């Protein structure tokens with residue numbers, strides 16, 4: 315059983331982090347980010363060609379993390395590979411010691427840096443979870459027996475608490491659970507009221523939810539997220555103080571605001587997923603402030 | 607020319623399971639030419655429905671179902687029987703089903719799977735598109751095609767890219783799953799979301815050779831093929 319699974323099973327408030335692999339083979343920066351957070355999180359998500367921008371594969375970074383005795387969460391999107399490739403990757407990841415896998419549909423190819431490439435979407439988040447579940451039971455999606463069963467995969471999925479209509483989110487969340495999702499990480503959220511309302515609907519499923527936050531570095535970033543990231547709303551109450559703060563004070567203000575939010579949502583869910591986006595160095599301080 | 611194949615009876619009755627009163631709308635255009643439509647098929651379906659304890663509330667043969675305005679005006683004269691109808695069975699290509707669904711507030715059920723709808727002047731789609739996926743899902747999606755209205759052709763519901771009802775791919779493009787969700791909600795059929803088959807069978811995208819080489823295939827094909835090729839094919843068949 316992965317450490318992540320164990321921690322959630324025990325009911326400990328569980329913290330995960332996230333890194334984005336670089337475009338190129340220089341991993342210095344990437345390992346620098348890992349260094350800041352590694353002692354404060356149970357597991358680290360590694361994104362899969364995030365925002366449809368081509369980078370080092372998620373699986374190879376995850377495998378290197380395993381070598382470093384750290385626990386990765388392998389993100390798999392359905393944009394770039396069909397069901398044969400994805401299932402093969404799952405087996406390969408397992409053989410390399412990767413246990414946590416997060417299933418995502420993935421952004422459309424047109425969003426990234428190879429906009430003319432073929433959008434695959436042979437599977438989507440739900441059918442990918444199903445593929446993992448059937449493989450855990452010893453068979454692939456075509457019903458063929460596996461030689462050696464990856465029975466310890468810990469299947470994760472994502473959900474967007476701020477999505478409209480939220481009813482559709484909950485229906486899809488339920489579908490993901492039926493397909494085998496054992497934990498959820500959420501899209502970034504900043505309004506405790508919205509999160510509370512969402513959790514009211516979601517807690518009946520009794521599947522652990524890790525509340526996601528992207529650390530907001532500036533008012534500009536907040537506005538960008540409000541305008542361009544679906545289902546994410548940064549409230550004015552968070553933007554104004556960042557606008558008012560001087561450039562030097564901004565990290566401190568930002569961390570304070572994030573800490574306040576985390577303290578508020580802590581009783582509502584089972585953990586926290588921090589996407590620091592380059593501000594990994596502030597993560598320990600942030601968690602200290604929350605006594606986590 | 608459109609190439610459809612009638613859905614197997616078993617699938618048809620699965621889709622119609624919860625409905626009693628059925629009204630049949632059929633296209634008088636392309637489906638007539640490819641043996642998947644027309645009055646003959648309507649009569650055949652009527653018999654089949656009655657035999658299976660369904661009530662047929664009426665029928666309408668409209669050429670062409672892909673022309674929404676025409677569908678709307680023709681169905682207007684069937685208001686009475688449509689009031690007593692639980693679902694409309696549409697005998698056409700995927701576009702005809704979508705066009706009909708958008709004109710009525712009843713579930714529209716496709717009687718055919720569309721393999722291809724290329725060329726030929728019979729096709730008059732406005733915003734509706736059919737990619738000939740060969741496994742028509744419209745019965746479960748409120749008559750809105752998930753393959754062509756969703757930029758990722760998803761089968762399992764909306765992705766995280768939907769915002770204000772629009773798709774992540776293009777600001778002005780409606781999110782197909784947002785449309786489907788709202789339509790199913792209106793119809794009181796959100797449960798359908800759980801019934802959609804999870805995986806596509808991409809073999810069905812390909813038009814089988816048998817369909818390509820019959821006279822159902824494009825008329826052009828008949829002309830393009832030289833007499834001898836046809837003769838040879840016929841001889842081969844007989845042998």
Ligand code: SF4
Nearest residue numbers: 700736737739743751
């Ligand atoms: S689901 Fe869409 S693409 Fe498939 S046959 Fe029906 S209308 Fe055509």
Ligand code: SF4
Nearest residue numbers: 756765768773781782
């Ligand atoms: S936003 Fe809607 S239409 Fe666009 S890919 Fe996602 S589900 Fe499909």
